[in-house]
Amino acid sequence: MMKQSKFHVSVATILAMLFSGSAHAATSPQPVFLKVTPSVIPMGTFYAGARLQVEGHVPVGSEVVVVVRGEDVHEVFNKVGRVGPIWVNTGKVSISGIPSLLMIFSTKPIATCLARPQIDRYQLDATAVKMQIKFTPRESGGDPVADDFLKLKMGQGSYRLAVGDIRTADAFEDDLPFKLDIAWPKSAPPGTYEVRAYACRHGEIGPTFAVPLQVVEVGFPAMIAALARERPATYGIISIMVAVIAGFGIDFLTTCIFKRKVSAH
Amino acid sequence: MNLLLPVAGTSIGFVLLVGAGAVVGFLSGMFGVGGGFLLTPVLIMIGIPPTFAAASDSCQIIAASSSGTAAHFRLGNVDFKLGSVLLLGGLTGGSIGVHVIRMLRAMGAADFAITVTYIVVLGGIGGFMFVESLQSLRRGALVPRSHHSTQGRGLLSRLPFQMDFPRSRVRHSVIVPFLLCVSVGILSAIMGVGGGFIMVPMMVYLLRMPMHVAVGTDLFQILFTSAGITYMQATTNYTVDLMLALVLAAGSTVGAQIGARVARRLRGDQLKILLASIVLLVMAKMAVGLLISPSVLLSPAKGH
Numbered sequence: 001m002m003k004q005s006k007f008h009v010s011v012a013t014i015l016a017m018l019f020s021g022s023a024h025a026a027t028s029p030q031p032v033f034l035k036v037t038p039s040v041i042p043m044g045t046f047y048a049g050a051r052l053q054v055e056g057h058v059p060v061g062s063e064v065v066v067v068v069r070g071e072d073v074h075e076v077f078n079k080v081g082r083v084g085p086i087w088v089n090t091g092k093v094s095i096s097g098i099p100s101l102l103m104i105f106s107t108k109p110i111a112t113c114l115a116r117p118q119i120d121r122y123q124l125d126a127t128a129v130k131m132q133i134k135f136t137p138r139e140s141g142g143d144p145v146a147d148d149f150l151k152l153k154m155g156q157g158s159y160r161l162a163v164g165d166i167r168t169a170d171a172f173e174d175d176l177p178f179k180l181d182i183a184w185p186k187s188a189p190p191g192t193y194e195v196r197a198y199a200c201r202h203g204e205i206g207p208t209f210a211v212p213l214q215v216v217e218v219g220f221p222a223m224i225a226a227l228a229r230e231r232p233a234t235y236g237i238i239s240i241m242v243a244v245i246a247g248f249g250i251d252f253l254t255t256c257i258f259k260r261k262v263s264a265h
Numbered sequence: 266m267n268l269l270l271p272v273a274g275t276s277i278g279f280v281l282l283v284g285a286g287a288v289v290g291f292l293s294g295m296f297g298v299g300g301g302f303l304l305t306p307v308l309i310m311i312g313i314p315p316t317f318a319a320a321s322d323s324c325q326i327i328a329a330s331s332s333g334t335a336a337h338f339r340l341g342n343v344d345f346k347l348g349s350v351l352l353l354g355g356l357t358g359g360s361i362g363v364h365v366i367r368m369l370r371a372m373g374a375a376d377f378a379i380t381v382t383y384i385v386v387l388g389g390i391g392g393f394m395f396v397e398s399l400q401s402l403r404r405g406a407l408v409p410r411s412h413h414s415t416q417g418r419g420l421l422s423r424l425p426f427q428m429d430f431p432r433s434r435v436r437h438s439v440i441v442p443f444l445l446c447v448s449v450g451i452l453s454a455i456m457g458v459g460g461g462f463i464m465v466p467m468m469v470y471l472l473r474m475p476m477h478v479a480v481g482t483d484l485f486q487i488l489f490t491s492a493g494i495t496y497m498q499a500t501t502n503y504t505v506d507l508m509l510a511l512v513l514a515a516g517s518t519v520g521a522q523i524g525a526r527v528a529r530r531l532r533g534d535q536l537k538i539l540l541a542s543i544v545l546l547v548m549a550k551m552a553v554g555l556l557i558s559p560s561v562l563l564s565p566a567k568g569h
Contacts, residue, residue, distance in 0.1 A: 043269050043274075043276070044269065045268065045269055046266060046267060046268060046269070047267065047269040047276045048266075048267035048276055049267075049276065075565070076565075077563040077564060077565060078563065078564045078565075079562060079563060080559055080561075080562045080563065080564060081562070082558075083377055085556065086380070086555040086556060087554075087555055087556070087557070087558060087559060088377050088380050088555065089564070093563070144562070145562070145563065148561045148562050148563045149563055151560075151561050152561055152563055152565075155561075156312070186267060186275065186276035187275045187276065187312055189274035189275065190274050217269070217271055217274070220271075221269045221270075221271035221508070222271070224271040224272065224507060224508060225271040225272055225274075228271075228272045228499070228503055228505070228506075228507075229503060232499050232500045232503055233496075233499075233500050235499050235505070235507075236495060236496040236498075236499030236500050236505065237496070238507070239324050239495055239499055239505050239507045239510065240324070240327060240492045240495055240496060242507060242511065243324050243325065243327035243328040243331070243495070243510060243511070243514060244327055244328070244331050244488075244492075246328045246332075246511060246514050246515070246518060247327065247328040247329065247330070247331030247332035247333075247334075247335070247514065247518050248331055248332065248335055250328075250332050250514075250515075250518035250519060250522065251331070251332045251335035251336055251518070251522060252335075254336075254519065254522040255336075255339070
């Protein structure tokens with residue numbers, strides 16, 4: 001029991017070191033603090049997204065930027081082009097170097113708080129994200145494709161850039177408290193996400209602090225997902241059998257209902 | 266109420282899914298079409314990733330077609346003998362079609378070929394059915410179709426392996442339905458759909474089967490092809506979401522039952538003209554979609 005709790009403490013310490021801006025915190029007398037509630041989002045059978053509350057503080061006089069970022073993924077898209085008078089898929093393009101989810105919130109427009117090199121370094125706006133995108137094959141990429149990719153992601157709700165959602169309160173000593181409510185998109189897949197707060201002052205990024213956010217499937221959905229992943233052949237056969245039984249079952253039920261209606265008449 | 270789709274990893278409105286399944290199931294029970302051509306785009310539109318939409322759709326088609334087959338079986342509309350020949354032909358054609366697609370992809374012409382095939386096939390079948398059914402409706406009562414329909418077939422009647430298919434009230438060489446289904450299988454593999462839209466008109470016009478029996482028999486063979494696709498998708502791509510398939514099936518199986526009963530109240534020609542109208546509408550929508558420039562020049566790939 002003791003060993004287990006020691007293990008948990010060590011894991012928590014390592015995670016905190018990995019996710020927090022420890023270097024910045026060590027050099028700054030007023031480190032940024034951040035708390036996300038809940039820190040684990042359970043995805044049960046009737047999951048419909050979640051409300052996420054982010055609160056913390058930054059040094060007085062700073063602007064706040066909060067970034068929620070998913071793991072890097074690669075996705076394949078069809079490129080649509082014109083062949084004669086018609087629009088058809090003209091090929092495929094693989095896009096990598098992109099997070100599965102990206103939400104950037106700030107107290108002021110990012111461009112007014114930070115210099116361009118800082119924005120690019122921390123990927124804090126659309127232009128910066130575009131620069132990180134890798135296309136395969138390389139020649140199928142370019143700015144118009146990157147623009148369309150961002151449009152698509154924003155339309156799906158996976159990417160969001162919002163100004164003004166962060167509420168700040170009166171400064172307490174040298175700290176400026178802030179709060180942010182996020183409607184967690186129900187379409188966001190399970191995985192580990194990072195919520196990071198940046199304190200920005202004089203066009204530079206100051207101390208930062210990050211916490212992990214887990215989105216996990218629980219209960220029956222978790223069981224189904226595990227079966228599909230770990231025993232695909234069994235899962236395939238079960239799927240077919242369940243579908244056939246469902247089909248014949250509904251047929252039996254409706255036949256009974258229709259027969260009863262007919263005999264009632 | 267929302268429902269989490271565990272394999273797709275996304276959450277969608279329960280009523281929306283059941284409703285989409287019910288509409289497609291109704292069409293399936295009424296016309297013997299699997300609904301793959303219609304439901305997959307709808308699922309993508311409501312936010313389900315394309316790979317999961319296509320694979321889970323094939324799983325729900327199993328439920329819808331088994332429900333539809335059972336309903337049609339009780340009505341005496343399933344020709345198991347002819348259906349088995351069609352199934353063999355369809356599977357052979359499907360395998361050939363997959364190779365054709367691979368060749369076209371290597372040449373870089375696959376998507377163009379698929380689109381043109383779609384428009385030509387849907388336009389041709391829909392147009393022909395519509396005109397023929399309209400003329401038939403104008404003439405009034407149905408001309409009884411029995412064994413006379415297989416007379417005067419010249420060369421076809423001299424082919425070997427002639428066989429009676431009493432349920433369909435036709436006599437053919439086994440080679441004819443087999444080869445017909447090979448060609449439909451090739452087309453459906455190229456077009457990426459189950460083939461009901463092509464198969465039912467082919468059965469009616471070329472095999473001279475009564476419309477109701479064509480629908481029931483088509484559902485019977487769709488049951489097997491969709492089971493094969495589901496197993497393949499589950500084991501190779503891990504994209505079958507059983508929860509999604511079951512919710513869709515809850516709507517589609519009920520819809521299929523109602524569809525089969527409505528179909529029974531309609532005359533063959535009325536059914537044909539309705540099916541022709543839907544085929545032509547889909548074709549027109551596709552044609553318009555091809556001419557209008559899209560707002561975004563990227564679309565999520567289905568991952569074939």
